[in-house]
Amino acid sequence: MTKQLLLVDDEDGLRRVLSIALQDIGYEVTTASSAEEALRRFDEQRPGIVLSDVKMPGMDGLELLKRIKEQKPETEVIMITGHGDMHLAIASLKLDATDFITKPINHDALEVALKRAEDRMAMRRQLREHTENLERLVEEKSARLLQAERRLATRQVLEGLTEAMGQLTTDMDAGETIFNELPCFVSVHNAYLEIIATNQHYRDRLGDFVGANSWDAYCDRKPDDEECPVGKTFRTGRGQRSREILTGLDGSEIPVIVHTAPIKGAGEDADVELVLEISVDVQEVNRLQEELRQSRERYRHLFNAVPCYITVQDRQFRLVEANHGFQRDFGGEPGQLCHGVFKGRQSPCRNCPVEKTFTDGQSHESEEVVTTLSGDQVNVLVQTAPILDAKGRVEQVMELSTDITQIRQLQDHLTNLGLLLGTVSHGVKGLLTALDGGIYRVDSGFRRGNEKQVQAGWKVVRQMVGRIRSMVLDILYYAKKRDLRWERVDALEFANQVADIAETKAREHSIEFRRDFARDLGEFEVDPGIVSSALVNLLENAVDACLMDRQKKEHRIRFGLSTRGRAVLFDVEDNGMGMDKETRNKLFTLFFSSKGDRGTGLGLFMSNQIVEQHGGRIDVDTEPGRGTRFTVLLPRVLPDAAKCATNESAAASEQPSPTCGQKC
Amino acid sequence: MSKKIMVVDDDQNIVDYLVTLFEDNGYETCSASDGVEALVVMKDELPDLVTLDLEMPDEWGPRFYRKFNQDPELADTPVIVISGLSGIHLAIRKAVATVSKPFDPDQVIQIVQETIGG
Numbered sequence: 001m002t003k004q005l006l007l008v009d010d011e012d013g014l015r016r017v018l019s020i021a022l023q024d025i026g027y028e029v030t031t032a033s034s035a036e037e038a039l040r041r042f043d044e045q046r047p048g049i050v051l052s053d054v055k056m057p058g059m060d061g062l063e064l065l066k067r068i069k070e071q072k073p074e075t076e077v078i079m080i081t082g083h084g085d086m087h088l089a090i091a092s093l094k095l096d097a098t099d100f101i102t103k104p105i106n107h108d109a110l111e112v113a114l115k116r117a118e119d120r121m122a123m124r125r126q127l128r129e130h131t132e133n134l135e136r137l138v139e140e141k142s143a144r145l146l147q148a149e150r151r152l153a154t155r156q157v158l159e160g161l162t163e164a165m166g167q168l169t170t171d172m173d174a175g176e177t178i179f180n181e182l183p184c185f186v187s188v189h190n191a192y193l194e195i196i197a198t199n200q201h202y203r204d205r206l207g208d209f210v211g212a213n214s215w216d217a218y219c220d221r222k223p224d225d226e227e228c229p230v231g232k233t234f235r236t237g238r239g240q241r242s243r244e245i246l247t248g249l250d251g252s253e254i255p256v257i258v259h260t261a262p263i264k265g266a267g268e269d270a271d272v273e274l275v276l277e278i279s280v281d282v283q284e285v286n287r288l289q290e291e292l293r294q295s296r297e298r299y300r301h302l303f304n305a306v307p308c309y310i311t312v313q314d315r316q317f318r319l320v321e322a323n324h325g326f327q328r329d330f331g332g333e334p335g336q337l338c339h340g341v342f343k344g345r346q347s348p349c350r351n352c353p354v355e356k357t358f359t360d361g362q363s364h365e366s367e368e369v370v371t372t373l374s375g376d377q378v379n380v381l382v383q384t385a386p387i388l389d390a391k392g393r394v395e396q397v398m399e400l401s402t403d404i405t406q407i408r409q410l411q412d413h414l415t416n417l418g419l420l421l422g423t424v425s426h427g428v429k430g431l432l433t434a435l436d437g438g439i440y441r442v443d444s445g446f447r448r449g450n451e452k453q454v455q456a457g458w459k460v461v462r463q464m465v466g467r468i469r470s471m472v473l474d475i476l477y478y479a480k481k482r483d484l485r486w487e488r489v490d491a492l493e494f495a496n497q498v499a500d501i502a503e504t505k506a507r508e509h510s511i512e513f514r515r516d517f518a519r520d521l522g523e524f525e526v527d528p529g530i531v532s533s534a535l536v537n538l539l540e541n542a543v544d545a546c547l548m549d550r551q552k553k554e555h556r557i558r559f560g561l562s563t564r565g566r567a568v569l570f571d572v573e574d575n576g577m578g579m580d581k582e583t584r585n586k587l588f589t590l591f592f593s594s595k596g597d598r599g600t601g602l603g604l605f606m607s608n609q610i611v612e613q614h615g616g617r618i619d620v621d622t623e624p625g626r627g628t629r630f631t632v633l634l635p636r637v638l639p640d641a642a643k644c645a646t647n648e649s650a651a652a653s654e655q656p657s658p659t660c661g662q663k664c
Numbered sequence: 665m666s667k668k669i670m671v672v673d674d675d676q677n678i679v680d681y682l683v684t685l686f687e688d689n690g691y692e693t694c695s696a697s698d699g700v701e702a703l704v705v706m707k708d709e710l711p712d713l714v715t716l717d718l719e720m721p722d723e724w725g726p727r728f729y730r731k732f733n734q735d736p737e738l739a740d741t742p743v744i745v746i747s748g749l750s751g752i753h754l755a756i757r758k759a760v761a762t763v764s765k766p767f768d769p770d771q772v773i774q775i776v777q778e779t780i781g782g
Contacts, residue, residue: 429748430675433765437681440769444688453684460677 003118004047007031008038008064009080010056018051018105025111035059039067042075049098049117050077054088062088065095074124076117080105151196185246185256185279188263189214189230191272207249214277219247233260233275246279255283309380309401312387313338313354320396329372338399342370344581357384357397368401369582379408428468435464484527484613484642491521491568495561498532502539502559511546512556521561524568525638526614534607538572538630541604545576545628567616567633575627584622615639667780668692670711672702672728673746674720678765682715682746685769690782699723703731706738712780715772716756718747729756742779744772 005027009015012033019029030045032038035056042050050068054061065077079092079100089100098120099113185206186199193214202209206217215228225231229240239261246254256279263274303310309326311319317338326332332341338354339345348355353364366382380401389395441457444450499515506513539559546555552575560571611618615635622628671682674697683693694709696702698720706714718725725745732738745756748765756762761775 429765430678433748433767434675434677434681436766436769437677437684440681441684444684448688456680457684460680464677 003027003049004045005029006038006041006045006047006050006052008033008035008050008052008056008061010034010053014053014105021107021110022051025114035061035064038064042068042071046072048076048121049114050075051080052077053080054085054092055082062091062095065092065097069096074121076120078113078117185217185277185281187217187277189275189277191234191274193226193228193231193234196274205248205254206246214275217246219245219253229258229260230275230277233262234272237262237264237272243282244279254281255286256280257282307403309399309403311338311399311401312396313399314396315358317348317352317354326401329374329378330370331373343368344371346580349582353382353384354397354399357386358394361386361388361394367404370401377405378403379405431464431468434460435468438462438464484638485529486525486527486638486643488523489526489528491524491561492517492519494526494528494532495559495570497528498535498539499559501532501536502543505540506543506557509543509547511543512554514556514558515561516558517561518563521563521568524634524636525643526634527610530610531614531634534610535570535572535632537604537607538632542572542574542576542628542630545574545578547576549575549577549625551577551625563636564633566637567635570632570634571629572632573627573629578624578626578628579620579622580624584620613642615642666690666692667712668694668709669776669780670702670706670709670714671695672697672699672714672720672725673717674698675717678717678746682772685772686776689773689776691776699725699728699731702728706732706741707735710737711741713742713744713776715744715746716759718745718749726756744775744779746772 003026005022007015007019007022007029008031009018010033015031015033019031022029027049030041030047032041035052036059038050038052050064052061052064061079065079068075068077073096076098077092077096079089079097081089081092081100081102083102083104085102089102092100098117101109101113184199185202187195187202187209188197190196195209195212195214195216198206198209209217213224214230215225218225218228226235229242229244232240239259241257241259244256244258246256248254258277258279260278261276262272263276264270264272303321304324306323307325308323309329310321310323311326311332312321314320319332319334319336319338319341321334322330322332330341339348339352343349349368351366353366356362356364363386364384368380368382370378370380372378381404382399382401385398385400386394387396387398438457438460442454442461443457445453445455445457495517496515499513503513539557542557546557549555555575558571558573560569560573562569562571608618611632611634615638616633619631619633620628621631669682669686669691671679671686671693672695673679673682676697679695679697683695686693694705694711696705700723702714702716716725716729725747729743732741742760743756743758745759745762746765746767747762760779763772763775
């Protein structure tokens, strides 16, 4: 370091010699030849040491000393006095000169004086530094103290909060310490984005992060990431919520949901001073959620993919859920009633299996006929299962309905075949007996040599074999359909014949029977035997419907005949008991009877088949308590499909074969 | 003098069968194809035994049975029911036997012989 020195002397030679000597020992020397010049130089240079002669023309050395000390007291001023000028030397010391040396200048004395000056300067510098240090130190120490106090307070709040939350959750559900299973990492951050406090769980799982940066605990946050949740909270002044991943002490990743809350200073517009961060470990929750989602997905898939109708119902039989199959075939929005959607009923079904399951908690079964959106009737096998709540009570019932229409149709078919066999069996017995008779007469004729008897017997045998053959063919061909033995019949005459048969029964029970026949309808193509059976069956049903109705005193049946387009229309109308929609839907199924023990359930099924075989159809219009109207539409000219089989059949059988139709 | 048997059945083939059977076994025969005709024939022929089918047009077996039993001359004529209907043994309780179709001719002859002799 260069030491600056101002040398002041009016003697040119001394000034020159002395400045060389001073430069030799390391000073940067500025010279002045008078006190006035020296003051100017001092102003410019501000040297630490001034070496000045006392006696000078103009302003003398003492005056210079005084001025310099006024300007800068710490300047070291060494005075040069003549030998014997002791009083001047003393005067200069009084004016706070550092030292004095006498002329002629002794080199050693100069160095000692300079040394003393420098020591004083160093001392003064040290003292100044010490003072400054001390002040800074005090400032620092007190700031640290303040922060420590704050931290302590924060930690206490934090632990208190955690404990309170823990107790709260424990209190809320005794035994279920959710807080332990869903642990929270709680930390407090200051505005420098430093963590200043953490809770015990934080320390146990993540380590000691106090003093670290706010983002340091996150595994995927980069250094200086001020967009971390805490940083955002400070920036926006609002609490944040996000998903983050923390790094555990063992290096594992801990997915968390982070909540932050700003803590502001006093006053309305105060800045955010601290941020409270609470992170909830969602690892387990995530895993469980994923597992739940997957199994739900699987169940949902199963629920929709099974070839069954599945619904979940509440105690009021309201649909809570319905699978795709059910929605596709029956509609049914959540909240709609099962019996309404499935059967079009106003009130719950009798012997409802769902109701039974609600009552006893067991599974139940039933068989139902339901109607799809497109109007098809479907036989379903219904099974129920209880859905229990946490306390084991039946909360909902699941109903699983399997479409067994095809099985039912097959069963119906087999039953029909059985019926057919039953009906023909009487005839078969007669046939077999006659066959036996023929054979006997052939045998007997041979024994007696009675050729005539042999021939008569043989004729019977052939005849009977022919009939048996045609009957067997009938049964075999039942699988297709019984062929129509159609002819052209006068419609009015036909209607009257049917009415004659049915009217007797109505009259017996004092039921008014009215024929409402249009004239001049001409002929139509029909198998009169079976169609009359079907119509008589409808008329007798009408009588029964009247008899079962106890509300009205007078009953009547109207039997109508008219045309509709290219068809002949018969209608049977009664004011009997009528039918609800469910009964109406089941009407044409085999063995369904609304008459309890008195009905066989056969009649309408057969009637419908007969009419369908003619290419016609039966419609029903009914209302409970009001009555029923059946309309039978039969085409005037039979479709070719219904006709053509007839000829084959006629060729196959010599005589009319027994039919089930006529027995209906 | 041989005994006479009346065969009542609406199926001519069966009438022919039974008539041949009985004649082969030495009985005289007469026949009718329904209840109304049977009553007329019975009064004319006064048979010793009647074989009766149950299901016939116009008038079925049981009604014919009741009618002829009200006639003192004909009452108590033994009846063998020969029918294809099930439950036939209940239709005419006093019948000496009920035989269901198709029948065993030897069995019928045996019953006849036991009832009116050979």
